[in-house]
Amino acid sequence: MAQVLEFKLPDLGEGLTEAEIVRWLVEVGDVVAIDQPVVEVETAKAMVEVPCPYGGVVTARFGEEGSELPVGAPLLTVAVGATEAPASPAPSAAPGSSASGASSADAPAAGESSAGSESGSGNVLVGYGTGAPAARRRRIRPERVGTSAAPAPAPVVEPEPEPVAVPAAVGEVNGQQGPVAVVSPLVRRLARQHEIDLRRLTGSGPDGLILRVDVDSAIREAEEAARAQPRTAAAEPAVAEAPTAVAAAPAAAAERIPLRGVRGAVADKLSRSRSEIPDATCWVDADATELMAARAAMNAASGPSGGPKVSVLALLARICTAALARYPELNSTVDTAAREIVRLPAVHLGFAAQTERGLVVPVVRDAHTRNAESVGAEIARLTELARTGKLSPAQLTGGTFTLNNYGVFGVDGSTPIINHPEAAMLGVGRIMPKPWVHNGELAVRQVVQLSLTFDHRVCDGGTAGGFLRYVADCVEQPAVLLRTL
Incomplete structure (x- = not known):
């Protein structure tokens, strides 16, 4: 059965x-x-x-x-x-x-x-x-079928919905207290975002349960009422001023794109970052000519079949882990409830990746224990998973510091928003030839702008400036990094 x-x-x-x-x-x-x-x-x-x-x-x-x-x-x-x-x-x-x-x-x-x-x-x-x-x-329970009976219909049928007991969910709705016939947190949030009073709605679900369709209907009615008021008020003057004018074509309706999925999560996180974190940004231009030469030498030494090439992002990631070892204040988070700064022992390095689904931040676990080649291989693996949409939630969470290479979009600088609840983010612009004073003479060098956005609660400008200056020194003179290896 x-x-x-x-x-x-x-x-x-x-x-x-x-x-x-x-x-x-x-x-x-x-x-x-x-x-x-x-x-x-x-x-x-x-x-x-x-x-x-x-x-x-x-x-x-x-x-x-x-x-x-x-x-x-x-x-x-x-x-x-x-x-x-x-x-x-x-x-x-x-x-x-x-x-x-x-x-x-x-x-x-x-x-x-x-x-x-x-x-x-x-x-x-x-x-x-x-x-x-x-x-x-x-x-x-399938019915018994005799020899002369017609073919029996399929005994598997959709179950009839059983009555749903709606709990008296007591909470604050639009500033009022009392029971509301709604159990879905999604419905509550949607009503709150559009300022819909759930107490004025009659639910279409079992026992008067308020469903999402009820809230959507209330939102449409409110929008239609809002559009009708100014149109009615302006109708008579328009006819009086131009009685012979040809009626203008109605304006095209604005496109509405729901903030949900990855886009909605990014919007929530960025809004929370801006509202909770008192951030500040400092930046510096650095001569990346020596870094690019060091990368070319590394890849030439590996030979045609000597393994994967070392990327610029991998070198910058390795520089970041060395800088965080010297300035651990920036590898931390703030426990607002306890009013405590929590310094984290491991560096889980996030890097921003643009995909068809939107901006995601995969995380390289224990980046402080990896060399440039290992970090580069993990970045390449996670980037491929991001492009195919196969990243798991665990691979997108738990970061302690983020590296954002927006230079791939052809821009020089930015003031990045911190990836909440982290304390800092390093932004990297495009590396391009620019006039630069080198050894007292004007020369064309490969120049990059670096920017650091940091949580001013975890450190002051001196610490942030020291971190950024160390990163710039490693970019300009990669041999500086050897002292920390």
Whole structure:
């Protein structure tokens, strides 16, 4: 006998509260195995394929591609114990024989599914997996079919939604206290962002539950009302002034792009950085001619097949780790609740990477223990994963200092925003030939602008200036770095 089990969107870790459905990997009626990926979702951190912990037949999917679901919302339902869609009975089958035959044929699969549902799958995501017993749902009872009866309809049907008990969520909504018939944090946040009073809405969900569609409808009504007021007020003067004028064509509607996924996460983090961190920026021009010559010598010494080439970014990363060893104040974070500066023992170096999904910051773990070649190889590996959208949330979090090479965009300088909750970011402009006084004479040299944005709570300008000056000295005279190796 099949059981219909509901699989909910699991907690994908790193404090994520919702995910966007990018692509469904299964259709209703498909047979899925335990731990088979069923949907591809995009979180604020990465693209993730979500495996289903149940094996059976997909009976329903919840959510269209492009829609957002909060963690804990139903993703799909699976009829466990039904490994294939029911077929019509054979003409020669005796009454009742099809039911018993199907039962015996499906017995091994049902046993596997039952084991999977009781012990959980081996592929663990946060929120479900090994050791989590499956919740019981409606049983599907196939009707017995006689010899002369028409082919039986598929016994696997979508379960009827059970009444949802809406808890009296007490909290502050638009400055008012009291119970609100809404359980989704996504709905609450959307209402708060658009100043929608949830107490004035009538929910369309079970027992008056307020859904996202209710909030979206209220937002559209508010926008239409706002547009109608100025248009009505200006209508009469316009007719009076130009009674014979031809009516102007309506202005094109402005494009609205939702801030969600990676773009939304970047917006939230940058806004938080600007609102919480009192940042300051200092910068200096440096002669990078010797650094470029040292890099060329390193790559020439490796030969045609002597391994990967050392990149400029890898050399700058190695310079940063040496500078942080001398100025550990900048490898720290601020615990605002405890009012403490937390100096971090390891350097996990983030580097900004522009991808089709937006700006991401992969993290090189324990960069202080790596040489330039090792750092360069890890940067290349993470960059390739970023381009293909395969970075995991763990590879995008935990950084302690960020290196931002915006020179690849052809610009000389910038005042970067600190990657919260870090304390500093080094920005690097393009390296290009410029007139420069070298050994008392005017010459054409390879010049780069370096900028350091730092949290003024963790250090003063003297420390930040010393850090930046040391980096510039290593760029101008790479031999300076040998003293710290």
